[in-house]
Amino acid sequence: MDPIxxxxxxxxxxxxxxxxxxxxxRDLLSSVICVGxxxxxxxxxxxxxxxxDLAITQVVVEILVLVVLVRVVITRRDETHATxxxxxxxxxVLLALGVMAAVVFGALAGGPEEGALRLRPFGDPLMSAEVPAAQLAPAGRPDLAPAGTCSASVGGAFLEQGLAQSEASRGTGAANYVMGVLLDYRAxxxxxxxxxxxxxxxGAYAVLRKVGRSRHAGNESDR
Amino acid sequence: MQGMSLIVKNITRVVAGFIILFGAYIVLYGHVTPGGGFAGGVILAGGLALVVLAFGEEFARNVLTHDVARLADSMGALLFLLVAVLGFMGGVFFTNFLPLGDVGALLSAGTIPIANLGIGIKVGAGLFGVFLALAAFRRATSGGSAAHGRLP
Known part of the structure; x- marks a missing residue:
């Protein structure tokens, strides 16, 4: 089996x-650490x-969220109620676990024959088909199509055209395709x-603000 | 809150600059290497949060104030919008109107590095401001009640 x-x-x-x-x-701190x-x-x-890209973002966001949560939890150390x-x-939960185990077993044990319960390889139908590149042209502009064949997916089209700087298709010039998509094609x-x-x-500022809150509380106490 | 112990403060003095430098690198090289404005901005916010946690709220109130965070947040958003509007120079909204340059160089890909910079400043300042509001000012506003309510 694939080690990945x-x-x-x-x-x-x-x-x-x-x-x-x-x-x-039961312990709130343990719960926060498990979420991390x-x-x-x-x-x-x-x-x-x-x-x-996603991995870097996930790690970094997780660290920041963990710091904030741990700080909040340590500040107010109340434990969850025993229910x-x-x-x-x-x-x-047991039923869901059983269904999940069945699906995983079917995904791993199913043969390649048609109709078997089997997970497709990653990106199988979307990223593997080859089509003539003329189909990738925008509507009404067949002159923008790249030459030859390329994969049918949008990812394939981006890989074909992303760096190119010909007269036909203007690429982004970004070596990181993800940024090229995020900030140029899909800005x-x-x-x-x-x-x-x-x-x-x-919204966070509005909920957590102290200026309006304290003045309001002061007015309340004056009365 | 007076900040943490001397060990934490000294280590923070050494490390925080490198963290912020790494965040700036991730933001500025977002169009060449993995990363980009969002991830780099969160790294910047994390470095600033480390400084505030180590040196206490006095530091936050005097140097890295909430108003600075709010201003930088708005400025980053405006920079990104400015890049978008300047796209009208090349035709339409968000046109990459600058020259593309050599693939892989720092100054390449037209407007993408500028937009990355705007998003990085915006995300970093915004998350740092939320961190200040959530973690630091919570105790300052509630004052003695929080210290009273804290379990030993």
Whole structure:
């Protein structure tokens, strides 16, 4: 079996165990640390799948979130309440685990024949088909098509045209294709993301502000 | 809060500059190597958060204030929007109007490094501001009640 696949499955198991501990543990600090472990597992999965941009971002965001959460948890060290455990949630969890084990078993043990329960290889239908490059041209501009054949996916088209600086297709000039897509081809998306972050930061300021709150409280106490 | 012990402060003095330098590298070389504005901005915010955690809230109140974070946040967003609007020089919104240069060089890819810089400043300042609001000022505003409520 592919060693990458074995590593991926090991990471998935590690993340599952980490999430279960994070849900079930009584201590809030242990729960936060388990959430962090799940995040680092996610970044390793990204790295194994060949997405270093995502892996870097995941690691860094995880560290910052972990610092904030640990600080908040240490500041107010109240522990979660002990709840009486009914059998229904445990049963649901066990059922979900069983279904997941069945799916994983089917994915690994199914043969290559048609109809078997089998996971496709990563990126199989999207990134592997070869089509004539003329189909990749924008509507109404067949002169923009690259020569020859290339893969049918959008990724293939970006790889074909991303660096090219001919008269026909203007590339981005960025050696990192991901940045070329994020900030040139799909810059509108990035603008939307930036707007989302901006609004989220404003919302956090508004919720956590102290100026309006304290004055309001002062007025209340004056009365 | 007076910050942490002398060991933490000294190690922070040595390390924080390198962390911030690495964040700036990730932002500026986003179009050449993996990374980019968002990841580099979060690294910058993490380095600043380390400084604030080590040196205490006095440092945050005097040097790295909330207003600075808010200003840098808005400036980064405006820089990104400026790049977008300047695309009208080349035709439409977000046109890469600058010369593309050699692939792999630092000064290449047209407007992408500038947009990366804007996003890096924006994300770094925004997350650092949220960190200040969440972690640092929470205790300052609640004052003695938080210290009172803390378990030994």
């Amino acid at each position: 696949l074995i590593l991926l499955l090991a990471m998935l198991g590690f993340m599952l165990i980490g999430s279960l501990i994070a849900i079930e543990t 472990a799940v995040g680092f597992g996610t970044s390793l999965v990204f790295l194994l799948l060949g997405a270093p 009486s455990r009914s059998t229904l949630p445990v049963g649901v 509108y998306d990035t603008l939307g993301e930036a707007t989302v972050i901006f609004v989220a930061v404003i």
